Amino acid sequence: MRTRAAVAVEAGKPLEIMEVNLDGPKAGEVLVEIKATGLCHTDLFTLSGADPEGLFPAILGHEGAGVVVEVGPGVTSLQVGDHVIPLYTPECRECEYCLNPKTNLCQSIRSTQGQGLMPDGTSRFSMLDGTPILHYMGCSTFANHTVLPEIALAKVRKDAPFDKICYIGCGVTTGIGAVINTAKVEIGSTAIVFGLGGIGLNVLQGLRMAGADQIVGVDLNDSKIEMATRFGMTHFVNPSKVEGDLVAHLVELTGGGADYTFDATGNVGVMRTALESAHKGWGESVIIGVAPAGAEISTRPFQLVTGRVWRGTAFGGARGRTDVPQIVDWYMDGKIEIDPMITHTMGLDDINKGFDLMHAGESIRGVVLY
Numbered sequence: 574m575r576t577r578a579a580v581a582v583e584a585g586k587p588l589e590i591m592e593v594n595l596d597g598p599k600a601g602e603v604l605v606e607i608k609a610t611g612l613c614h615t616d617l618f619t620l621s622g623a624d625p626e627g628l629f630p631a632i633l634g635h636e637g638a639g640v641v642v643e644v645g646p647g648v649t650s651l652q653v654g655d656h657v658i659p660l661y662t663p664e665c666r667e668c669e670y671c672l673n674p675k676t677n678l679c680q681s682i683r684s685t686q687g688q689g690l691m692p693d694g695t696s697r698f699s700m701l702d703g704t705p706i707l708h709y710m711g712c713s714t715f716a717n718h719t720v721l722p723e724i725a726l727a728k729v730r731k732d733a734p735f736d737k738i739c740y741i742g743c744g745v746t747t748g749i750g751a752v753i754n755t756a757k758v759e760i761g762s763t764a765i766v767f768g769l770g771g772i773g774l775n776v777l778q779g780l781r782m783a784g785a786d787q788i789v790g791v792d793l794n795d796s797k798i799e800m801a802t803r804f805g806m807t808h809f810v811n812p813s814k815v816e817g818d819l820v821a822h823l824v825e826l827t828g829g830g831a832d833y834t835f836d837a838t839g840n841v842g843v844m845r846t847a848l849e850s851a852h853k854g855w856g857e858s859v860i861i862g863v864a865p866a867g868a869e870i871s872t873r874p875f876q877l878v879t880g881r882v883w884r885g886t887a888f889g890g891a892r893g894r895t896d897v898p899q900i901v902d903w904y905m906d907g908k909i910e911i912d913p914m915i916t917h918t919m920g921l922d923d924i925n926k927g928f929d930l931m932h933a934g935e936s937i938r939g940v941v942l943y
């Protein structure tokens with residue numbers, strides 16, 4: 574079949590909207606009509622060329638929601654008409670990783686996924702002249718139709734609106750999951766969140782759900798204050814307005830350092846500040862942000878010797894087929910909010926404008942509606 578897609582033809586160039594060929598689903602695969610997709614900073618990061626795994630030409634996008642159109646041979650858990658959210662962290666429920674409760678990082682198709690291919694080592698997308706186009710994070714939601722492995726789809730309730738629940742495909746789950754699954758924040762905790770964008774705001778609402786007492790938000794952009802306050806931030810710090818040492822300022826503000834800190838910027842300098850503003854003896858710092866090729870984190874080992882813990886999280890530690898339907902329920906039951914964070918919607922033709930807004934810090938989440 575043919576479908577419309579925004580193709581990343583080359584690093585650093587705007588996406589090009591075009592008709593592409595899409596082969597049908599092979600064994601264990603599913604054809605999905607994408608109804609809506611969010612724009613995550615990770616898509617922009619990969620498009621910039623900073624992602625060591627970034628390959629071109631590719632169809633980016635990993636925060637979608639849609640409807641099953643066709644299932645390939647052997648697919649048993651999904652049928653035509655099911656509503657689904659694509660999962661860049663699949664859940665096969667059989668691999669060594671899925672069988673270990675300590676991780677959500679299913680590895681059953683990770684190597685082909687990282688090469689932009691389906692598990693059989695081929696791509697379903699091509700240009701009209703036959704040039705192959707690669708998949709991205711196993712999802713490629715910047716196409717109106719896409720093919721995914723069955724294990725990379727969460728089946729969700731049919732009354733949930735696509736234009737909102739697409740955000741659960743990455744940002745919502747990552748932010749809330751970092752608090753609930755990875756840090757396991759306790760009631761009454763103190764916390765600092767660095768970066769109050771599409772991920773950081775969801776860390777805030779996760780902290781509010783977990784019952785944290787003091788929730789400090791840190792961002793260079795003062796325009797984030799209003800939304801962050803709405804999602805639970807109790808104190809705001811703009812590092813560019815702090816005189817003297819930022820770590821010392823945050824340690825003083827939190828009465829000795831925070832119980833939990835979260836980096837949602839992708840800046841390795843910020844990651845160090847986050848670690849060092851965690852409380853001596855027990856503070857834990859969670860890296861969510863994705864840093865460019867070649868970037869490295871550093872701190873004095875003494876920071877860890879004296880009891881701080883540095884950890885990271887992918888997809889908020891969520892097991893997608895199990896946890897994502899539940900997060901959709903939380904949204905439908907009013908336990909979490911999504912709508913105010915979707916500040917801009919657009920058609921596929923305007924997707925580059927959506928990234929311009931993100932780059933300028935003017936949007937929280939842009940969502941493409943097909």
Ligand code: NAD
Pocket residue numbers: 613614615618743744747767768769770771772773791792793794797812837838839840843860861862863864886887888889931934937
């Ligand atoms: P975003 O652009 O919406 O938000 C980033 C925020 O960080 C902005 O508000 C910006 O003003 C702020 N910021 C930038 N530099 C800063 C600095 N030095 N100090 C303080 N604040 C600063 O991006 P997003 O979609 O929220 O994504 C955030 C990060 O999380 C990205 O690196 C993204 O790739 C990553 N991410 C990781 C996962 C995961 O599973 N680990 C999932 C999704 C996104």
Ligand code: AHE
Pocket residue numbers: 613615616624625626627662678683743863864887888
């Ligand atoms: N490919 C990059 C790293 C990109 C990365 O860390 N991706 C996160 C999800 S970001 C979603 O917005 C992730 O889940 N990583 C785990 C994985 O297996 O990819 C690099 O540096 O090579």
Ligand code: ZN
Pocket residue numbers: 613614615616635636743744
């Ligand atoms: Zn993302």
